[in-house]
Amino acid sequence: MAIIEVVDLVKRYDRKVAVDGVSFTVDEGEIFGILGPNGAGKTTTVECVEGLRSPDGGTIRVDGLDPQRDRVKLRTRLGVQLQQSELPDRIRVGEALDLYASFYRDSADWRELLARLDLADRVRTEYRKLSGGQKQRVSIALALIGKPKVAVLDELTTGLDPQARRDTWSLVEQIRDSGVTVVLVTHFMEEAERLCDRIALIDAGRLVAVDSPAGLVSRVDGEQRVRFRPATPFDVALLEELPEVSKVEEHGPQLVVTGTGNLLHAVTSMLARNHVVAADLRIEQAGLDDAFIRLTGRTFTE
Amino acid sequence: MLKIVNTEWKLFLREPSMVVFAILFPTILLLVLGAIPALRTPDPQFGNLRFIDAYVSTLVVIALAFLGLNKLPATVATYREKGVLRRFSTTPVHPARLLIAQVVVNVIAGATSLVLLMLVCRLVFDIDLPHHPVGFLVTCLLGMLSLSALGLLIAAWAPNARSAGGWATVVFMLVMFFGGAYLPRFLMPEFLIRVGEYLPPGVEALQESWLGVAPDPVQVGVPALITLVAGTVAAKSFRWE
Numbered sequence: 093m094a095i096i097e098v099v100d101l102v103k104r105y106d107r108k109v110a111v112d113g114v115s116f117t118v119d120e121g122e123i124f125g126i127l128g129p130n131g132a133g134k135t136t137t138v139e140c141v142e143g144l145r146s147p148d149g150g151t152i153r154v155d156g157l158d159p160q161r162d163r164v165k166l167r168t169r170l171g172v173q174l175q176q177s178e179l180p181d182r183i184r185v186g187e188a189l190d191l192y193a194s195f196y197r198d199s200a201d202w203r204e205l206l207a208r209l210d211l212a213d214r215v216r217t218e219y220r221k222l223s224g225g226q227k228q229r230v231s232i233a234l235a236l237i238g239k240p241k242v243a244v245l246d247e248l249t250t251g252l253d254p255q256a257r258r259d260t261w262s263l264v265e266q267i268r269d270s271g272v273t274v275v276l277v278t279h280f281m282e283e284a285e286r287l288c289d290r291i292a293l294i295d296a297g298r299l300v301a302v303d304s305p306a307g308l309v310s311r312v313d314g315e316q317r318v319r320f321r322p323a324t325p326f327d328v329a330l331l332e333e334l335p336e337v338s339k340v341e342e343h344g345p346q347l348v349v350t351g352t353g354n355l356l357h358a359v360t361s362m363l364a365r366n367h368v369v370a371a372d373l374r375i376e377q378a379g380l381d382d383a384f385i386r387l388t389g390r391t392f393t394e
Numbered sequence: 395m396l397k398i399v400n401t402e403w404k405l406f407l408r409e410p411s412m413v414v415f416a417i418l419f420p421t422i423l424l425l426v427l428g429a430i431p432a433l434r435t436p437d438p439q440f441g442n443l444r445f446i447d448a449y450v451s452t453l454v455v456i457a458l459a460f461l462g463l464n465k466l467p468a469t470v471a472t473y474r475e476k477g478v479l480r481r482f483s484t485t486p487v488h489p490a491r492l493l494i495a496q497v498v499v500n501v502i503a504g505a506t507s508l509v510l511l512m513l514v515c516r517l518v519f520d521i522d523l524p525h526h527p528v529g530f531l532v533t534c535l536l537g538m539l540s541l542s543a544l545g546l547l548i549a550a551w552a553p554n555a556r557s558a559g560g561w562a563t564v565v566f567m568l569v570m571f572f573g574g575a576y577l578p579r580f581l582m583p584e585f586l587i588r589v590g591e592y593l594p595p596g597v598e599a600l601q602e603s604w605l606g607v608a609p610d611p612v613q614v615g616v617p618a619l620i621t622l623v624a625g626t627v628a629a630k631s632f633r634w635e
Contacts, residue, residue, distance in 0.1 A: 172484035177477030182408040187401055194397045195487040
């Protein structure tokens, strides 16, 4: 069942169109990704969903509510983690949670929430003394304090180190598993691919595609690349003769073989027949970034 | 609402520079000036009052100006810049409550500062408690509110925390000057004294209600009017992000 419906959303800033006719639905209980390069209109889109900005066109429904007309009701059902939103330097984690809990008629137990987010030992720590990852987790806690049905998480892992990023990802999965629908705004391909059930790909204010990560990738035909370093020199033409191979490139000592079908098997058996040992053999399949290039005609630049 | 005020009050107490300047500084200045014998001697030049007697209203101005024109715009502009106000607007509570809480904290901090000042005046320098308590209370409250409204107006209009600080400092200097903080008021030309009487927080009304008789209604009315006008304009034009 759809919990968020966006139809033909348009938003302009002065004369510049930031969001141009975007439509999608988010199902209850899924992690829905909004993926696109910086400045694509992702944040503007979710800010309209959150009721923080009024759209210039189109309709939005969140759990049956109009974000503009039913602002106050919406606030109790939608938890928001804003991109770059801090707390006062000297507020303690526990104080912030206690304060925000008092804003809701029915709020989550904040001590339990902090324990779940692995912040139980930071209750008396001032906000300014937290690490980047801890600040993000406090931000998630504040988004969940009002027991929302939907949580919008905007650029959650930007600026985090890889370990903190992975930890945060498993948190997002936990949130979904606890029954909260998650809308995840990100410009990290890897994050969207790893976490999202479905992804809306947005570029230059327009919706490019909505699909599961695998569905998006399958839109790029099954081209693969095999990379290796031959231990002994051999005639590269032998590779080019294989029906599965479309292209062979030499990068210094490395060979990159592009092709389709059972490429890996074809390449390795040919090498075995000719007694060539392949070192550092690696296979690369198309990923979301290939899908993005194929769908938009340009590279995904961060 | 009470919880917001309580939290903001705690945050205020955790900023040592704020506490020292807004709450302790006027009293410390009184003690320093009072330690100079010449300033403790009645002088016929100002109606047989001592310098420190004539200076009490200026000390009140210093406390109120610091809170209204230094702490308030800086805090509010920083809250906007850091997205604190924006985060509030994602909850069922309107971010305006946070601004109201700031003004309430100012009133409490101002009251604390002045009680301390009055106690030291009475116990150390034998200066009377305010002669006209109601008038003094009203004048102080309106003084604090009018300066807070000006502080909010600056925070509303300044594009960022840095320029809010700059603009506020200019107004702060003016208020301090006309309040007699740099040049004692009895040394000022008549014209400047007259101007100062009507500028917030109303230094003459403070002096009158403390050591004279009832404050002049017009001198109390002007800060009230400024509170109303600046407060309304600030509320209407405030940018939340």
